Amino acid sequence: LEPEIMEMTEDVIIIGGGVMGASAAYWLTRMAPGLKVLVVERDPTYARAATALSVASVRQQFSTAVNVRISRFGADFIRNFAERIGPAGEVPSLGLVENGYLFVTSDAGNAQVMREIAAMQCAEGAATEVWDPAQVQARFPWLNTADLVAGSFGPRDEGWFDNMGLLAGFRNAARARAHGSCGPRRPALRCRATASSGSTLPARGASPAAAWWLRPARGPAA
Ligand SMILES: Cc1cc2nc3c(=O)[nH]c(=O)nc-3n(C[C@H](O)[C@H](O)[C@H](O)COP(=O)(O)OP(=O)(O)OC[C@H]3O[C@@H](n4cnc5c(N)ncnc54)[C@H](O)[C@@H]3O)c2cc1C
Numbered sequence: 001l002e003p004e005i006m007e008m009t010e011d012v013i014i015i016g017g018g019v020m021g022a023s024a025a026y027w028l029t030r031m032a033p034g035l036k037v038l039v040v041e042r043d044p045t046y047a048r049a050a051t052a053l054s055v056a057s058v059r060q061q062f063s064t065a066v067n068v069r070i071s072r073f074g075a076d077f078i079r080n081f082a083e084r085i086g087p088a089g090e091v092p093s094l095g096l097v098e099n100g101y102l103f104v105t106s107d108a109g110n111a112q113v114m115r116e117i118a119a120m121q122c123a124e125g126a127a128t129e130v131w132d133p134a135q136v137q138a139r140f141p142w143l144n145t146a147d148l149v150a151g152s153f154g155p156r157d158e159g160w161f162d163n164m165g166l167l168a169g170f171r172n173a174a175r176a177r178a179h180g181s182c183g184p185r186r187p188a189l190r191c192r193a194t195a196s197s198g199s200t201l202p203a204r205g206a207s208p209a210a211a212w213w214l215r216p217a218r219g220p221a222a
Helices: 019-031 065-079 083-085 108-124 134-138 163-177 189-197
Strands: 010-015 039-042 102-105 129-131 151-152 203-208
Touching: 010 019, 019 039, 019 151, 019 163, 039 163, 065 083, 065 108, 065 129, 083 163, 102 108, 108 129, 129 134, 134 151
Parallel strands: 010 039, 010 203
Antiparallel strands: 102 151, 129 151
């Protein structure tokens, strides 16, 4: 770790400043005002971060109710991002474009499952519609629907948005709330090892938000 970081005493250190790390910093500082949070990010360009590479879409069409509920919250949060996160986020809009997701099947049995799942999604507040092939063709004229049995489409709360705006908003708002340091910091590899060993970071808690980048630590770095 950089000497500057080693000298700090934080309540929580989050390793990885992608959308999950920034979101964790935002919610922690929102739920526990005054908490000292440090986000350690090794690449401020986010060139290889999943957040930057993402298609950045949200959908309601999930097969379990809990996931639909999570995504109901997510779509509302994305649509009203500026209001939810406040002016400190410095992001006026995430530009949600609700163009919907289309799932298709050419199997009669799967079409029945599709109808049952759509009914569950609608019971949770989603707007999923199940279409026959003619309806799919009318909406997507370029699609070959010859072998389709059914398609499910979400006409609202599904579409794409500004992924880096989401990240920036969480980060800005967390920074504004944090009493300690909260922002991208550099490296990295030694931080990964010591954080995973749980022995040497000067914090009361460490949250890995570096996703698949993290591998099991073999012990503190030299
Ligand atoms: C091609 C693609 C399309 C996707 N499409 C969608 C979609 O449409 N909708 C959707 O909801 N999800 C989508 N996802 C998934 C979504 O992007 C990810 O779930 C999400 O971005 C993960 O965020 P994260 O912060 O966990 O990871 P990341 O964004 O990868 O952030 C991890 C950060 O940790 C940093 N890091 C790594 N190791 C260290 C270390 N040792 N020290 C310090 N920092 C470190 C990295 O530099 C990186 O910035 C997609 C993903 C991809 C790749």
